[in-house]
Amino acid sequence: MTDFSSRHAREQLDHEMIMIEVNLDDCSSEVLGFTMDQLLSAGANDVYYTSIYMKKNRPAYKLSVLTTPLRQPELEEIIFKETTSFGLRFFPVSCHRLGREFYIAKTAWGEVSVKIGIYQGKKIKFSPEFEDCRALAERHNLPLQTIYDEAKNMAISHYK
Amino acid sequence: MTDFSSRHAREQLDHEMIMIEVNLDDCSSEVLGFTMDQLLSAGANDVYYTSIYMKKNRPAYKLSVLTTPLRQPELEEIIFKETTSFGLRFFPVSCHRLGREFYIAKTAWGEVSVKIGIYQGKKIKFSPEFEDCRALAERHNLPLQTIYDEAKNMAISHYK
Amino acid sequence: MTDFSSRHAREQLDHEMIMIEVNLDDCSSEVLGFTMDQLLSAGANDVYYTSIYMKKNRPAYKLSVLTTPLRQPELEEIIFKETTSFGLRFFPVSCHRLGREFYIAKTAWGEVSVKIGIYQGKKIKFSPEFEDCRALAERHNLPLQTIYDEAKNMAISHYK
Amino acid sequence: MTDFSSRHAREQLDHEMIMIEVNLDDCSSEVLGFTMDQLLSAGANDVYYTSIYMKKNRPAYKLSVLTTPLRQPELEEIIFKETTSFGLRFFPVSCHRLGREFYIAKTAWGEVSVKIGIYQGKKIKFSPEFEDCRALAERHNLPLQTIYDEAKNMAISHYK
Amino acid sequence: MTDFSSRHAREQLDHEMIMIEVNLDDCSSEVLGFTMDQLLSAGANDVYYTSIYMKKNRPAYKLSVLTTPLRQPELEEIIFKETTSFGLRFFPVSCHRLGREFYIAKTAWGEVSVKIGIYQGKKIKFSPEFEDCRALAERHNLPLQTIYDEAKNMAISHYK
Amino acid sequence: MTDFSSRHAREQLDHEMIMIEVNLDDCSSEVLGFTMDQLLSAGANDVYYTSIYMKKNRPAYKLSVLTTPLRQPELEEIIFKETTSFGLRFFPVSCHRLGREFYIAKTAWGEVSVKIGIYQGKKIKFSPEFEDCRALAERHNLPLQTIYDEAKNMAISHYK
Numbered sequence: 001m002t003d004f005s006s007r008h009a010r011e012q013l014d015h016e017m018i019m020i021e022v023n024l025d026d027c028s029s030e031v032l033g034f035t036m037d038q039l040l041s042a043g044a045n046d047v048y049y050t051s052i053y054m055k056k057n058r059p060a061y062k063l064s065v066l067t068t069p070l071r072q073p074e075l076e077e078i079i080f081k082e083t084t085s086f087g088l089r090f091f092p093v094s095c096h097r098l099g100r101e102f103y104i105a106k107t108a109w110g111e112v113s114v115k116i117g118i119y120q121g122k123k124i125k126f127s128p129e130f131e132d133c134r135a136l137a138e139r140h141n142l143p144l145q146t147i148y149d150e151a152k153n154m155a156i157s158h159y160k
Numbered sequence: 161m162t163d164f165s166s167r168h169a170r171e172q173l174d175h176e177m178i179m180i181e182v183n184l185d186d187c188s189s190e191v192l193g194f195t196m197d198q199l200l201s202a203g204a205n206d207v208y209y210t211s212i213y214m215k216k217n218r219p220a221y222k223l224s225v226l227t228t229p230l231r232q233p234e235l236e237e238i239i240f241k242e243t244t245s246f247g248l249r250f251f252p253v254s255c256h257r258l259g260r261e262f263y264i265a266k267t268a269w270g271e272v273s274v275k276i277g278i279y280q281g282k283k284i285k286f287s288p289e290f291e292d293c294r295a296l297a298e299r300h301n302l303p304l305q306t307i308y309d310e311a312k313n314m315a316i317s318h319y320k
Numbered sequence: 321m322t323d324f325s326s327r328h329a330r331e332q333l334d335h336e337m338i339m340i341e342v343n344l345d346d347c348s349s350e351v352l353g354f355t356m357d358q359l360l361s362a363g364a365n366d367v368y369y370t371s372i373y374m375k376k377n378r379p380a381y382k383l384s385v386l387t388t389p390l391r392q393p394e395l396e397e398i399i400f401k402e403t404t405s406f407g408l409r410f411f412p413v414s415c416h417r418l419g420r421e422f423y424i425a426k427t428a429w430g431e432v433s434v435k436i437g438i439y440q441g442k443k444i445k446f447s448p449e450f451e452d453c454r455a456l457a458e459r460h461n462l463p464l465q466t467i468y469d470e471a472k473n474m475a476i477s478h479y480k
Numbered sequence: 481m482t483d484f485s486s487r488h489a490r491e492q493l494d495h496e497m498i499m500i501e502v503n504l505d506d507c508s509s510e511v512l513g514f515t516m517d518q519l520l521s522a523g524a525n526d527v528y529y530t531s532i533y534m535k536k537n538r539p540a541y542k543l544s545v546l547t548t549p550l551r552q553p554e555l556e557e558i559i560f561k562e563t564t565s566f567g568l569r570f571f572p573v574s575c576h577r578l579g580r581e582f583y584i585a586k587t588a589w590g591e592v593s594v595k596i597g598i599y600q601g602k603k604i605k606f607s608p609e610f611e612d613c614r615a616l617a618e619r620h621n622l623p624l625q626t627i628y629d630e631a632k633n634m635a636i637s638h639y640k
Numbered sequence: 641m642t643d644f645s646s647r648h649a650r651e652q653l654d655h656e657m658i659m660i661e662v663n664l665d666d667c668s669s670e671v672l673g674f675t676m677d678q679l680l681s682a683g684a685n686d687v688y689y690t691s692i693y694m695k696k697n698r699p700a701y702k703l704s705v706l707t708t709p710l711r712q713p714e715l716e717e718i719i720f721k722e723t724t725s726f727g728l729r730f731f732p733v734s735c736h737r738l739g740r741e742f743y744i745a746k747t748a749w750g751e752v753s754v755k756i757g758i759y760q761g762k763k764i765k766f767s768p769e770f771e772d773c774r775a776l777a778e779r780h781n782l783p784l785q786t787i788y789d790e791a792k793n794m795a796i797s798h799y800k
Numbered sequence: 801m802t803d804f805s806s807r808h809a810r811e812q813l814d815h816e817m818i819m820i821e822v823n824l825d826d827c828s829s830e831v832l833g834f835t836m837d838q839l840l841s842a843g844a845n846d847v848y849y850t851s852i853y854m855k856k857n858r859p860a861y862k863l864s865v866l867t868t869p870l871r872q873p874e875l876e877e878i879i880f881k882e883t884t885s886f887g888l889r890f891f892p893v894s895c896h897r898l899g900r901e902f903y904i905a906k907t908a909w910g911e912v913s914v915k916i917g918i919y920q921g922k923k924i925k926f927s928p929e930f931e932d933c934r935a936l937a938e939r940h941n942l943p944l945q946t947i948y949d950e951a952k953n954m955a956i957s958h959y960k
């Protein structure tokens with residue numbers, strides 16, 4: 001089951017985040033996937049790709065990396081070493097994060113950790129951890145959605 | 161016909177706008193469409209989705225919402241309540257908007273309001289209102305493009 | 321101006337076309353653009369890319385090539401030689417093409433060829449040739465849309 | 481509430497369907513949206529757009545329309561009249577559809593019709609009707625997801 | 641290192657393949673990723689997603705699964721159980737696959753298997769195995785591209 | 801061969817760049833391609849399109865233009881004149897660019913300029929110029945990848 005110690009967190013507003021962006025037009029898909037893994041391992045807060053259209057009939061990808069200023073240099077080094085990029089750009093962003101708590105749903109198939117989102121003191125969101133659901137789905141040979149629905153429903157009922 | 165009272169507006173530069181962005185990876189398409197409607201009803205200046213690629217083979221969507229600082233809290237509340245998001249980000253943007261006027265094209269099938277874009281005092285853009293064209297196309301069982309072309313051409317001729 | 325000799329054509333239904341598709345996951349964007357050019361030069365009827373999502377976090381591209389059976393072998397050879405693909409797939413498609421005629425719009429800035437689409441004997445579509453409009457826009461330093469609108473309107477008026 | 485009379489249906493395999501496809505590279509987004517509405521009103525089984533990349537740096541759209549052979553001529557006429565297309569292509573497809581039944585979930589906020597999917601005699605899928613959920617969400621000023629989860633859970637519990 | 645026993649294969653044309661397609665509009669990204677894994681484990685030849693635009697402002701995904709007729713029933717069952725789909729479609733496709741051989745590049749950092757593509761008897765393509773490159777890149781803390789380029793170059797030189 | 805005089809440049813950080821963005825929902829693909837050409841000719845540092853989803857079932861495009869503040873007014877004028885946009889937005893970005901040098905690879909088929917990326921004094925990236933490779937590929941009727949691999953390998957070997 002997902003470890004959730006010390007994962008209780010208050011709602012917060014963080015004005016000191018950085019979004020790095022790079023356009024990649026001669027980098028293979030295999031390298032794109034590997035680079036995402038490297039960036040996440042090195043502590044990036046979020047990493048995603050967007051399909052874009054560049055000059056000369058070139059479909060390409062934009063890499064976006066959300067990070068703290070502290071980790072920015074290390075993540076830029078990974079981008080420059082792994083991809084074909086000769087330049088990147090970045091700009092400051094503010095992040096608004098919900099408060100978070102966890103509830104353990106004891107389903108008939110095993111325990112599932114459910115992440116709860118707290119907005120201005122109210123529990124408004126119940127999100128079963130995907131990896132817990134996946135593990136139980138594979139062990140019991142059940143559709144993932146079945147586990148997910150049951151865990152979510154138990155959490156909602158608990159706090160109703 | 162589209163109401164256009166008080167829609168004459170001067171060219172302007174607004175440095176106080178906000179762009180909110182959220183990555184959504186466990187939200188169904190039905191909810192995405194509903195959330196867009198809710199945000200527009202609540203006064204968002206613009207709302208759009210971009211398809212993105214997240215970790216663990218997850219195709220997902222980025223929601224972008226352009227707003228004034230005044231409406232930002234209400235729009236954030238809609239995002240947190242309707243979607244599966246546990247966090248969002250935002251950054252300041254400047255907007256440059258053309259001056260706007262309207263011309264009423266009296267076509268053979270009925271009236272169509274044409275929005276005119278004014279750049280540094282010159283009328284450079286003539287854009288028939290889609291909903292007017294749609295209504296006439298449906299009433300007269302004509303291709304929408306036929307109505308659109310006629311209205312645009314009447315506006316261009318009028319100011320030539 | 322666009323050469324349009326022998327470009328008058330009747331509406332037709334062709335049941336013998338082939339659509340080739342290839343998923344490309346380790347091919348740079350530069351090579352994708354070059355391959356499109358090579359395929360069009362070699363007589364492909366249409367070529368386009370679609371952004372897709374493959375396993376292992378790999379954003380990739382699907383190449384689609386519409387062709388007659390006669391040209392299929394030559395186009396497959398280009399695909400195998402230029403791209404990283406180890407396999408491709410294809411299936412038969414039927415094509416329904418409108419009848420086509422051309423009208424020469426003598427605008428104030430020069431001549432523009434307008435392609436006319438004919439559906440069951442009726443002229444339903446008027447499409448100014450892009451390259452003609454581009455040439456005049458560049459020569460007279462005008463927005464392309466201005467030339468395009470004028471040429472389209474002259475063709476519509478001519479046949480009204 | 482959604483009308484569901486005569487919507488009980490058996491699982492079936494239909495080998496006589498047609499998929500129409502058209503690449504659109506000079507058609508505005510407004511017209512794309514309008515054409516989708518027209519095609520659905522005229523009885524298309526499904527309509528969707530895919531973003532594609534064509535020659536000369538042109539991002540464009542592929543329109544896909546799933547239909548019975550009976551409705552194919554009428555849908556082709558709409559495509560030719562409303563869009564800028566001078567040609568379309570189509571190919572035969574087989575469709576495998578689950579059996580369908582409906583359950584009425586009597587939630588605290590009102591009734592929601594839940595569509596049930598039946599695969600080889602087993603109820604495997606429970607899908608609350610979106611429009612029912614939307615109507616209740618708007619009437620009671622609740623997140624749509626709250627209504628959806630409750631209706632789905634009632635249906636799952638009913639058949640457990 | 642990648643196992644490549646019995647991976648020598650002749651160039652072939654296979655006219656008996658099936659492409660399954662499903663439009664998914666109320667399925668979360670987590671479930672999309674999980675379903676891809678399940679389909680590949682069950683023997684699908686290829687699986688990919690394409691971002692599409694459906695009615696009612698709903699961005700959605702098309703799932704495409706390439707398979708032999710033999711495995712089609714098992715893969716359809718996974719699709720119906722894991723996703724929200726109430727129906728799928730499929731059509732026959734032909735596949736043209738290059739002949740394949742493998743070369744072991746003994747780089748300074750370790751061995752890398754290089755897949756060679758053979759078209760009409762000629763070796764035209766040299767593709768280092770990604771997982772081999774990844775393993776060496778991680779062990780020696782080098783950019784993946786460095787390993788990849790060296791292995792590819794050794795294979796090209798060997799057959800020159 | 802590509803001219804590379806005065807193209808040696810030091811690694812640099814530039815905090816004064818501007819990213820302009822515009823959502824375009826009634827602009828044809830032909831005009832999108834033409835506008836990209838106009839913006840690049842007028843000195844934009846980078847131009848790309850992203851496919852987005854707007855209200856009312858409208859697939860649309862976001863145009864992104866990276867520029868210095870100096871060129872911003874001229875580029876805005878092109879956007880307003882060529883596209884259907886009535887407004888655009890922009891925000892400041894910082895750019896981090898690698899140092900650059902060029903190496904001339906004297907391949908068996910002719911010379912290819914290879915761009916070298918320098919990160920903190922180390923040569924980490926070797927990128928053959930696409931147009932040089934394309935010219936040789938066309939002159940010698942060879943796959944572009946063959947030229948590219950050879951030029952890259954010569955540059956890597958030279959500096960090893």
